[in-house]
Amino acid sequence: SRIVTVAAAQLGPIQKADSRESVVARMIALMEQAKAKGATFIVYPELALTTFFPRWYHENRAEADHWFEATMPSPATQPLFDKAKALGMAMSFGYAELTPDGHHFNTSILVDKTGKIVGKYRKIHLPGHVDYDTSRSHQHLEKRYFEPGDLGWPVWEFEGGLMGMAICNDRRWPETYRVMGLQGVEMVVLGFNTPSVNAQRGDEKIEDRMFHHRLSCQSGAYQNATWVVAVAKAGDEDGHHCMGGTLIVDPNGKIVGEIDHEDDGILVHACDLDATIFGKETIFDFKRHRRVEHYGLITER
Numbered sequence: 001s002r003i004v005t006v007a008a009a010q011l012g013p014i015q016k017a018d019s020r021e022s023v024v025a026r027m028i029a030l031m032e033q034a035k036a037k038g039a040t041f042i043v044y045p046e047l048a049l050t051t052f053f054p055r056w057y058h059e060n061r062a063e064a065d066h067w068f069e070a071t072m073p074s075p076a077t078q079p080l081f082d083k084a085k086a087l088g089m090a091m092s093f094g095y096a097e098l099t100p101d102g103h104h105f106n107t108s109i110l111v112d113k114t115g116k117i118v119g120k121y122r123k124i125h126l127p128g129h130v131d132y133d134t135s136r137s138h139q140h141l142e143k144r145y146f147e148p149g150d151l152g153w154p155v156w157e158f159e160g161g162l163m164g165m166a167i168c169n170d171r172r173w174p175e176t177y178r179v180m181g182l183q184g185v186e187m188v189v190l191g192f193n194t195p196s197v198n199a200q201r202g203d204e205k206i207e208d209r210m211f212h213h214r215l216s217c218q219s220g221a222y223q224n225a226t227w228v229v230a231v232a233k234a235g236d237e238d239g240h241h242c243m244g245g246t247l248i249v250d251p252n253g254k255i256v257g258e259i260d261h262e263d264d265g266i267l268v269h270a271c272d273l274d275a276t277i278f279g280k281e282t283i284f285d286f287k288r289h290r291r292v293e294h295y296g297l298i299t300e301r
């Protein structure tokens, strides 16, 4: 067996007024709990350092630049990297990235036990809209503030296995998992901020949104024989509520653990990467069973 003991580190709400430093202190506290429970790899949510700012409209989009990180580690996150190195803890977290040439991405990184950034992913499926939309109960302006990711979905040799990343809305798309599955991915880690209300459909229940979240992660895991670690930022941010549902799914598609509250907290599970082998060698042996001659439309439309 090849065990990776993962801590899914859910963050409760982050208010607009909360500083990066205060959030990093919370992340460090979760890392210490994870270490005490034997974890060697901690996974934090999408846009972990700030409130989910794409809900706020700025006519001048440059006014949103203060939510972005121009360097990583940044001065505010350096203590997190230092703690990870001191504890020998690998990690992954999401943040808004501003590149030196002025591009904006919704990004997540993989950081090894020595504190070195060894992988970067930029969110490809950006939900929401570009302009202020009066028909919605709340705004979701990811398409205004971010460009679609330009790095594809690589997988990395990491912690003794093949690791991949996705971010929030990506988890709902089978292509996300399949592109990594084709590279043999054994664990997909992803963070999310999912409003508990559908801005275009007020009658949708939070249970239904949780169902679609679980359905997406479970099917992605099963159909690609991979672990999926999905981590929420949850709770009420300045009057806007995000659902929880931090969970870990095994390569059979079964949920092995789930957080049942909306505060800071960890879910630790010893994930055996060898549990991916059976699925990859049998029903989802892609080389033997896929029929790519019939899949052309997927990339044509």
Ligand code: CDT
Binding pocket: 046, 127, 128, 140, 167, 168, 169, 170, 172, 192, 193, 194, 195
């Ligand atoms: N952050 C993120 O991608 N959230 C989306 C909400 C979509 S509603 C416009 C999600 O898929 O959970």
